[in-house]
Amino acid sequence: MSEILISIKDIKKTYKSMGEEVDALKNITLDIMKGESVSVMGHSGSGKSTLLSIMGALNPPTSGVIEIDGIDIYKLSQEMRADFRREYLGFVFQQFQLIPYLTAHENVMLPLTTTKRTNKEKRDMAEEVLIRVGLKDKMNRLPNQLSGGEQERVAIARAIVNSPPLILADEPTGSLDTKTGDEIMELFQELNQEGLTVLMVTHNPDNTKYLGRTIMMKDGRLSDYQEELIRKSININ
Amino acid sequence: MSIFRIALNNLMRRKIKMLFLMLGLIVGVATVISFVNILKAMESELGDKIDEFGPNSIILPRSEGMDINNNNTMNTDITFDIQKLTMEDIPKISASSVSQYINIISPKLVGAVETEQRKTIIVGIDTKKEFTQKPWLTLKQQDTTKEIQELSFLDLPNKSVILGSSAAKALNVKVGELILLDEKEFKVFGILNEVGSEDDGLIYGNLNEVQTLLNKPNELSMIEVSAYCNNCPIEEIVVGLEESLPNSSVTALKEAALFREETIGQFSKFGFALSAMVLLIAAMVVLKTMLSSISERTREIGIFRAIGFRRAHIMKIIFIEVGLIGIISGILGFLIGSLAATYGGPYLAQIQNDIPIDIQLLLPAVLLSVGLAIIVSAYPAIKAAQLDPAEALRYV
Ligand SMILES: Nc1ncnc2c1ncn2[C@@H]1O[C@H](COP(=O)(O)OP(=O)(O)O)[C@@H](O)[C@H]1O
Ligand SMILES: [Mg+2]
Numbered sequence: 001m002s003e004i005l006i007s008i009k010d011i012k013k014t015y016k017s018m019g020e021e022v023d024a025l026k027n028i029t030l031d032i033m034k035g036e037s038v039s040v041m042g043h044s045g046s047g048k049s050t051l052l053s054i055m056g057a058l059n060p061p062t063s064g065v066i067e068i069d070g071i072d073i074y075k076l077s078q079e080m081r082a083d084f085r086r087e088y089l090g091f092v093f094q095q096f097q098l099i100p101y102l103t104a105h106e107n108v109m110l111p112l113t114t115t116k117r118t119n120k121e122k123r124d125m126a127e128e129v130l131i132r133v134g135l136k137d138k139m140n141r142l143p144n145q146l147s148g149g150e151q152e153r154v155a156i157a158r159a160i161v162n163s164p165p166l167i168l169a170d171e172p173t174g175s176l177d178t179k180t181g182d183e184i185m186e187l188f189q190e191l192n193q194e195g196l197t198v199l200m201v202t203h204n205p206d207n208t209k210y211l212g213r214t215i216m217m218k219d220g221r222l223s224d225y226q227e228e229l230i231r232k233s234i235n236i237n
Numbered sequence: 238m239s240i241f242r243i244a245l246n247n248l249m250r251r252k253i254k255m256l257f258l259m260l261g262l263i264v265g266v267a268t269v270i271s272f273v274n275i276l277k278a279m280e281s282e283l284g285d286k287i288d289e290f291g292p293n294s295i296i297l298p299r300s301e302g303m304d305i306n307n308n309n310t311m312n313t314d315i316t317f318d319i320q321k322l323t324m325e326d327i328p329k330i331s332a333s334s335v336s337q338y339i340n341i342i343s344p345k346l347v348g349a350v351e352t353e354q355r356k357t358i359i360v361g362i363d364t365k366k367e368f369t370q371k372p373w374l375t376l377k378q379q380d381t382t383k384e385i386q387e388l389s390f391l392d393l394p395n396k397s398v399i400l401g402s403s404a405a406k407a408l409n410v411k412v413g414e415l416i417l418l419d420e421k422e423f424k425v426f427g428i429l430n431e432v433g434s435e436d437d438g439l440i441y442g443n444l445n446e447v448q449t450l451l452n453k454p455n456e457l458s459m460i461e462v463s464a465y466c467n468n469c470p471i472e473e474i475v476v477g478l479e480e481s482l483p484n485s486s487v488t489a490l491k492e493a494a495l496f497r498e499e500t501i502g503q504f505s506k507f508g509f510a511l512s513a514m515v516l517l518i519a520a521m522v523v524l525k526t527m528l529s530s531i532s533e534r535t536r537e538i539g540i541f542r543a544i545g546f547r548r549a550h551i552m553k554i555i556f557i558e559v560g561l562i563g564i565i566s567g568i569l570g571f572l573i574g575s576l577a578a579t580y581g582g583p584y585l586a587q588i589q590n591d592i593p594i595d596i597q598l599l600l601p602a603v604l605l606s607v608g609l610a611i612i613v614s615a616y617p618a619i620k621a622a623q624l625d626p627a628e629a630l631r632y633v
Pocket of ligand 2: 048
């Protein structure tokens with residue numbers, strides 16, 4: 001837990017939409033260590049998804065530098081950044097975001113599509129992770145033939161099939177019932193114990209117990225989680 | 238799992254939309270193909286007709302000294318010097334180096350005869366050959382009670398003549414009546430329909446009888462020759478004929494060929510305009526469908542990009558999709574266009590010949606369809622590739 005995986009220095013993000021400027025992130029500085037598991041919490045609109053998409057090499061910050069594994073990702077060209085996402089990152093989105101016309105197996109193979117591997121290797125790798133998430137017998141089903149929890153498992157399998165060092169998840173349990181959500185969280189916990197770095201945006205405070213550090217966001221800034229808890233308890237009392 | 242597979246699966250999923258897209262391309266390709274087929278049939282049929290459209294070249298006796306003494310006072314001398322064209326020259330044409338092109342050889346003798354105190358021009362012909370070569374000459378009235386004969390099959394009985402319409406009017410004779418030509422009796426076998434040219438004023442008789450009548454046995458004034466095919470090298474034929482008939486001059490008649498080219502030229506202009514219009518509409522259907530398909534797939538493209546697809550990969554997926562659609566549409570368009578030409582063309586363009594399915598047009602049809610689909614899809618594809626993945630995934 002001593003090596004830095006993600007280094008964020010003084011990041012700002014300003015959106016311009018319809019003549020209005022929105023400061024979604026204001027001077028964020030943050031390090032995330034290799035093998036850490038981090039939950040990001042905060043009110044809707046506080047900038048959690050923006051931070052995640054910047055870490056996901058999908059959304060260039062207005063200013064500041066972000067390095068992942070020592071790579072200044074926004075210095076890369078568009079196409080190189082796509083390659084970077086393929087090799088370094090696994091995304092798990094809210095509502096799973098599976099491709100509806102591909103089977104579970106094919107969805108999991110997607111990140112391998114653009115790699116130089118034989119078809120057999122791709123099939124085997126995808127099957128292996130589907131076994132890992134407990135879906136071997138349902139891998140030839142289309143997404144709409146799977147339950148919410150099963151679709152989430154497919155999404156996780158797709159995120160880890162290429163063995164990336166980092167998983168980014170945006171409210172992955174948001175649309176699941178509590179029991180299924182807990183199972184998914186256990187899966188994330190296991191993956192983290194196997195060495196993956198996990199960063200998860202979540203609304204559910206219960207989820208934080210499966211993860212290590214919690215980062216609290218408010219109006220585009222980081223706030224101290226403990227302070228926040230104390231403030232909450234004072235308010236309750 | 239390959240990019241190809243993704244494209245294929247997506248096509249299968251959006252069958253209705255893709256059928257609509259294909260329909261546009263199919264109509265475009267089918268229009269072009271049927272037009273090309275009909276045009277080709279017209280061209281070959283017009284060619285056939287031109288063989289019947291009269292002679293391609295005329296052989297006349299060569300007049301020596303014509304070039305040297307080109308003035309009126311010398312006319313009698315020139316006539317004197319003319320080398321005669323005779324019946325013996327006819328087999329020379331069949332034996333010439335260009336005989337394979339020769340279809341109809343129509344020899345004739347032209348001269349003046351006196352009838353009812355005036356001079357009229359009489360032409361001695363081989364009726365079958367002359368009237369085959371000039372199908373616009375048709376009988377209006379005929380001597381016998383039988384139905385009017387096809388002139389190209391006619392054996393004109395001896396001591397009979399056929400009159401042009403204005404000749405009949407001037408001489409005031411009717412079919413079946415007798416007329417005197419240089420004091421010899423001939424029966425009017427038939428009168429021709431008016432064609433509005435000098436032919437209307439002529440009297441036609443059998444060649445050997447006219448030769449006797451004019452006292453020019455064996456002699457010919459000219460031989461009109463028509464070539465077999467529509468694309469015959471007329472110039473080459475002229476040279477070949479002159480070589481085998483050194484005592485004659487050969488003139489090529491090009492009107493028929495020019496007329497044919499003009500007709501076909503007009504039809505191809507029309508067809509080109511129509512095809513361009515239909516293809517433009519097809520292009521707009523492809524553009525519209527692809528653009529709406531891209532916007533429907535915004536999130537999907539966002540997912541692809543997020544999990545590491547390059548912009549180039551996105552474009553590849555779209556191009557494979559439209560390429561496949563282009564291939565299928567090209568084949569179907571070819572089939573429909575060919576069948577439309579085969580079954581509809583004869584009515585549409587009043588063509589008697591069969592219009593065969595030309596398999597050689599399949600590849601051009603597919604290339605046209607694929608080319609059009611890909612060119613038009615370039616803009617939607619670039620648009621898709623430029624989609625901001627963060628933005629695409631934002632509205633979940
Ligand atoms: N693409 C965008 N264009 C304009 N405004 C945006 C865009 N994305 C996010 N925002 C704004 O930035 C702020 C942070 O949004 P977001 O990162 O989605 O917050 P969270 O995920 O915590 O709800 C919000 O005010 C949101 O409206
Ligand atoms: Mg969010």
